[in-house]
Amino acid sequence: MPIIRRLAAFEMLDSRGRPTVQATCVLEYGKGTASVPSGASTGSAEALELRDGDPKRYRGLGCRKAVANINGEIHAMLQGQRFSTQAELDAMLLELDGTPNKSRLGANAILAVSLAFARAFAAEHELDLFLYFAALTEYASTPLSRDGLYLPRPTINLFSGGKHAGAQNSIQDVLVVPISATTMDEALGMTYEVYQCAAELIFRKYGMRALTADEGGLAPNFPSPEAMLEDAVESITRAGFKSGQDVVLAVDVASSQFYHDGHYQLGDQQLTGEQMIDRLRGWLNAYPIISIEDGMAEEDWEHWTKLVATVADSPSPRGGVRSIMGDDLLCTNPLRIQRAIDLNAANALLLKVNQIGTLTEAAEALKLARDAGWRVTVSARSGETEDNWLADLAVGWRADTIKIGSITQSERLAKYNRLLAIEAESGLSFI
Ligand code: PGA
Ligand code: ZN
16 A cells, blocks of 8 residues: 655646646655646636735746645645555545635645656556556446546647637637547547648638647637638638548637626627527537537526527537537536536536546546536646646546647647557557
8 A cells, every 4th residue: 555755846837837836746666746737717616726926926826835835734744644545645635725625735736746646656556547547437347457448539729719819719719629530640640631721721811820829729810700610610621621520620618708797798799698509509500519618607507508408409510419518617526517417507527637626526526427428528728737647537537538739839749649659559549
C-alpha cells in the first residue's frame, strides 16, 4: 500500500503565460508529477481556483498561496500516511480543506495533489495511467485490463469566438468531428486538411491570416454565427470530405457569456429563451451538428429542459440522439448533474476535472451521467499545460469524445500525441 514520502509543488505557467500549479508526489516506490489547467469562460458553480490577488504580480493571478498550501499544510498532513485508494486520499484532502468549494486550500492545489498521487500510484504499480484511471470507475469489470476500453473520438476546434477570441463573435467554438475516421491517426490527418482549407478560406474571405485564439481555433470577424458554421462546412468540402458523412460539427455556444437580464445578446440581436431555442433549432436543421454545448445559460434551467424536449430526438447526422451538453450548466458537479437529470435539462456531460477539484468527485459525476444514459466528453481548459494526463483520463473513463482544442499549439498537441501513443502501443481503437 502506497505511503506518501513527500509532496512538493511549484508555480508554473500555462498556455496563456498565467501561473498555475504543478505538484509532485513521491511514494515509497513510485513518483508522479501533474499540473492543473485553468479556464477563462468559467461556470459560476466551479470549485474555487485559489489566486493570490496581488495586483502587482501577474495582475492578481499568482498561485503562490496554492503552492504554499501544498508544500506546507498538505505535505505536513499527508507525509508518512498510507492510502490504499485514490478515494481515501481525496477524502482526506476534502476534510483538510473543509469548505464546500475548496476555497481554503484551493481547488488548484487539491487537484494537483490528487493527480500527482494518481501518477505516482500508477508508477508504483507499473501501470499505464489510463488503466489506473479505468480502475477508478466501476465500469472496469476487470480492473487493470484493457478489455472494454476504446479511444475517444476527437472534437477539434476549427473556429473560435467568445472569451477565447476577444469576443469578436458570440459563439465560442465550432468544432470538427472526423466521424468516418477509423483511427486517431486518420482523424488527425483529416483534421489537418480541413484546418488548412479553413485557414485559406478565411484569408480569402476576411483577409485574416491564420492567427489563433486561446485554444488554437481560427478567429476572423465572422458576420454571424451562421457564417461561422457555413465556413466550417465549406472548409470540410474543400478538403475533399463529405460534410455530414465524413466530418460533422459540434458547437460550444457558451451562452452564459452573452446572457444578461433574461436575454441572449447574440451579436446585435437580443433574444428571449424561446427565440434562442429557435435559433439553435435552425442551426441543427441547416448544418451537420451532432452536439450543442451550453446552448442555454447556466442558470436558465427552464429553457434547457425546453431545448432537450425540442431537439434531442430530431435526427442527428450520425444517427441516434443529438447531444445537448452541459459545461457551465453542470460544472462537473454531481449535485448539478442530478438536478439536470431530474429536470431532463441535458443529455450529455462535458467533464472537466478542475471544475470540481478531485478525481474521486469527477468519477462520481461520470457515474451519474453514465447511469442516466448520457454521452460524455472529457475536456481540456482554455489555459492548458504540456501535461498529457487528460488523454489517459478520456481513455480510462471511456469518454465518447475528447475536446482538447485545435491542432496548432503544443499544450493541445501533447494530449493528441499521447492519444496517438496509446493507439500505437495498446492497439485500442474507436468504437
Ligand atoms: P474554458 O473554456 O476552459 O475557458 O472554461 C472551455 C469551454 O468552455 O469548453
Ligand atoms: Zn464550454
